[in-house]
Amino acid sequence: MTRLQLTVLATLGHVATLGGAFLFQAFGYAPCAMCLWQRWPHAAAILFGVLALAGIAPRIMAGVAGVSALITSGIGVYHAGVEQKWWDGPSSCTGGGSDLGGFSGTDLLSTDIVDTVVMCDDIVWQLGLTMAGWNAVLSLGLAIIWAIAARRAT
Incomplete structure (x- = not known):
């Protein structure tokens, strides 16, 4: 495949992937x-891919997009490990509940907050791997495609 074809493939x-995340959210799986955090590097890679295509x-741009893909992959590994309880996650979004400083007094007394807070260590969907996995x-895989695209002469 040419660099152009690889760039199109990786960008798409x-x-x-980002569209799938938003689709899951539309179906009620709140992030x-x-x-x-995992969405931002995807958005950056799309931007770098568009710039490369331009x-x-x-x-x-292919190299930088590849780094973005590696970053979101790394966050995904970390998040999957938190979900599987292999290691601790950020106290602000895991079941420990020790970091309530982000909530106002009204939030803490509200019965609506339970519906809006999604804990990072809860698995809400799994098909072999979790969404983070x-x-x-x-x-x-996308990082590998980007690496090949960056090394292609044309």
């Missing part, structure tokens, strides 16, 4: 804080 891969330093695997 990020569009599909936790770590889920949202002819702006395509090799460099799938993000890690798919993003690693």
Whole structure:
């Protein structure tokens, strides 16, 4: 495949992954804080892919997009480990409940807050891997495609 084809493939891969996250959200799977962290590198990779497709330093943009894919993959691995209880996650979004400083007194007394807070260590969907695990695997695959695209002469 040419660099152009690989760039299109990887960019569309990020569009599909990010679109899938928003689709799950539309179906009622509210994202936790770590889920949202994983979305930003996908958005960045899409931007870098579009710039590469526009002819702006395509090799460099492919390399930077690959780094973005590796970042979201790493966050996905970390998040999946938190979900599986392999290691602790941020106290602000895990079941420990020790960091309530982000809530106002009204929030703490509200009965609505339970419906809006999604804990990062809860698994809300799993098909072999959790959503975070799938993000890690798919993003690693995209990083590999970006690396190949960055090394292609044309």
